Amino acid sequence: MRFELSGVTLGYGGDAVVGGLDLEVRSGEILVVVGGSGCGKSTLLRALAGLLPPRGGRILADGQPVRGPSSERALMFQEDALLPWRSARRNVELALAIRKVPDRRRHSERWLAEVGLGEHAARLPAQLSGGQRQRVQLARTLAAQPRAILMDEPFGALDAQTRAGMQQMLLDLHRANPATVVFVTHDVDEALILADRVAVLTPRGVEAVLDASAATKEEILCSLRA
Numbered sequence: 001m002r003f004e005l006s007g008v009t010l011g012y013g014g015d016a017v018v019g020g021l022d023l024e025v026r027s028g029e030i031l032v033v034v035g036g037s038g039c040g041k042s043t044l045l046r047a048l049a050g051l052l053p054p055r056g057g058r059i060l061a062d063g064q065p066v067r068g069p070s071s072e073r074a075l076m077f078q079e080d081a082l083l084p085w086r087s088a089r090r091n092v093e094l095a096l097a098i099r100k101v102p103d104r105r106r107h108s109e110r111w112l113a114e115v116g117l118g119e120h121a122a123r124l125p126a127q128l129s130g131g132q133r134q135r136v137q138l139a140r141t142l143a144a145q146p147r148a149i150l151m152d153e154p155f156g157a158l159d160a161q162t163r164a165g166m167q168q169m170l171l172d173l174h175r176a177n178p179a180t181v182v183f184v185t186h187d188v189d190e191a192l193i194l195a196d197r198v199a200v201l202t203p204r205g206v207e208a209v210l211d212a213s214a215a216t217k218e219e220i221l222c223s224l225r226a
């Protein structure tokens with residue numbers, strides 16, 4: 001899925017958060033959005049998800065205006081959004097039920113195996129570690145086969161080693177299931193590991209969009225301070 005934002009202003013109530021946003025998200029890429037706290041990264045994701053209508057400008061998804069939420073655009077947060085009374089497998093099955101996929105148990109087990117949790121399918125979220133719960137969330141998100149995945153600091157609460165494992169898993173899974181990913185983080189190192197391109201967001205809009213294979217940490221930090 002390709003997104004095009006032109007002259008987009010976003011805000012809540014009387015307050016504008018970010019204005020004059022121009023951005024293209026290419027189909028199948030991992031675009032990482034970095035920016036200081038409060039600059040509007042989560043707000044941008046909400047707008048792409050169709051949860052927050054822009055006050056000005058336009059947001060197109062594959063050429064069509066985004067008018068509301070769609071199962072084609074999945075959101076994944078830092079906080080755990082699993083249902084505590086359902087096992088890992090039955091949490092993943094929910095995503096398959098929405099798509100009316102038959103043989104949900106088998107598919108759910110396959111997605112859990114993809115994220116390395118095949119052995120733990122019967123466990124409740126409370127019986128899993130933070131990193132394992134994020135892996136169940138990732139399996140549930142991917143099982144819905146969205147065309148765009150909007151990720152809001154999904155690994156922010158994990159320790160460094162678990163986080164590195166999750167980053168690699170996301171890259172591997174993206175290679176096999178190339179949906180468009182918009183990934184928000186305030187961690188420039190994480191951005192450089194994951195991104196095809198890095199968008200630097202400030203309250204004035206998108207300050208720069210850098211090719212991650214050529215960009216340096218200093219260059220990104222410099223755009224952040226601009």
Ligand SMILES: Nc1ncnc2c1ncn2[C@@H]1O[C@H](COP(=O)(O)OP(=O)(O)OP(=O)(O)O)[C@@H](O)[C@H]1O
Nearest residue numbers: 012013017035036037038039040041042043044186
């Ligand atoms: N539901 C809301 N109602 C009113 N204001 C909000 C709401 N959500 C966010 N804001 C405000 O909008 C601004 C941008 O918030 P947002 O969460 O998008 O920032 P962020 O860049 O994701 O920050 P962080 O990195 O700290 O998570 C902030 O000033 C915040 O207080």
